[in-house]
Amino acid sequence: MLGGRQTKRRVRDPERTRERLLQAAFREVHRSGFRSAGIDKILAATNVTKGALYHHFESKEALGYAVVEEVIAELVRERWLRPMLGGGQPINILTGIVRRLPVRPQDIRESCPLLNLAQEMSPLDEQFRKRLERVFLAWQEGIAALLRKGQSQGTVRRDLNPEQTAGFLVAMVEGYASLAKVAQDPKVWEAGIGNIVGWLRSLRAPRSQGKG
Amino acid sequence: MLGGRQTKRRVRDPERTRERLLQAAFREVHRSGFRSAGIDKILAATNVTKGALYHHFESKEALGYAVVEEVIAELVRERWLRPMLGGGQPINILTGIVRRLPVRPQDIRESCPLLNLAQEMSPLDEQFRKRLERVFLAWQEGIAALLRKGQSQGTVRRDLNPEQTAGFLVAMVEGYASLAKVAQDPKVWEAGIGNIVGWLRSLRAPRSQGKG
């Protein structure tokens, strides 16, 4: 019992407080967009007071930047980059990732958090833009690296440019996410996933097209 | 001189006032998004007073709806639907349209007005969403009709679903517009156009693939 664990719920736990604020801010920003996101909403959702929030973050903008760098970037790593580390054929890995993307009505409605913030804030705030661009680049670069690996393995067509192809995939994912958001219809998103998967198949090297 | 022309600049010209407000509102909304668009900015840009604006539009929302239905919908008709009316092979028409899309840094920065508004307002305001969805549907349906025409002419592959393919095209255009907006780089957009044009080529019916 002596020397209790770090994870025990303490009255004061700044790291935990900060993390809870980040998560609540992410949700609120995801729902309403950054500018319409209310500080008070975030506070209400966390039972944290304004003084505490402004102790951890200089301003609403600083909170937003932290959401991009710590929450949204982590989401991309979790959903896209980490699944790439395992073995298997690159095209199969990508197909699996795309098939596992969220399809709940709520997810459709709120669309991709990265895209939303980028759409809203890129032209308005250069600080936001740079951070968001970094996340996009990491995403694309991860896909490109995976495609290159496939090319050297001989399972991916050698006549395609990995960076360009990665950009194409990202553009399609985000494009369909947008359409689904306006249509508010999971079918639009599912049709999009189907098309993307079909396109991914066309990236296979001819010799490996028949393989599972 | 008697019975002068309707188009002569009169001191009072409600239609012209309304139209100027719509155009200024469109520009302001395109720049800043709907919620950050300032009524006062619109007024300053038009030298119209608040009383006049609220005489023509019930609320900021009503002004926004009118922008969608009268300005943005018209933009889609002008850029996409009208060019489809001329003769020529559907794939060539589509390629031409895509190649003629704006590429100025300002256009990249501000991206597609339809997409911007849809991204921002779809989850927040059902009235907006419905109007924006109508524009998207008209756009997609126009493309689909053109593809069907191509299929019956024998210049477009018969194994593809026109609606699905139209959705794919729209998703790619909007997806690349998003990426270019974040990157703030015309090259991203130009690369996207190149990829889209390349993809469009793959829609030709085999017999007509060699034709100009």
Add this chain to the structure above:
DNA sequence: TAACATACATACTTGTCGGTATGTTGGGCG
């Protein structure tokens, strides 16, 4: 030309929301 409705002008109100000034408490450490 007098009346009346449309078209516009000006000044004010009101609510929202990010931010801050200032106070209080917990807990590590000498």
Add this chain to the structure above:
DNA sequence: CGCCCAACATACCGACAAGTATGTATGTTA
């Protein structure tokens, strides 16, 4: 034990922007 700073809490402020109340001018119509 008691100092002291980080970690919070509370109450308030000021700016801004949408909307409105109310007034004025224009032009059409009887």
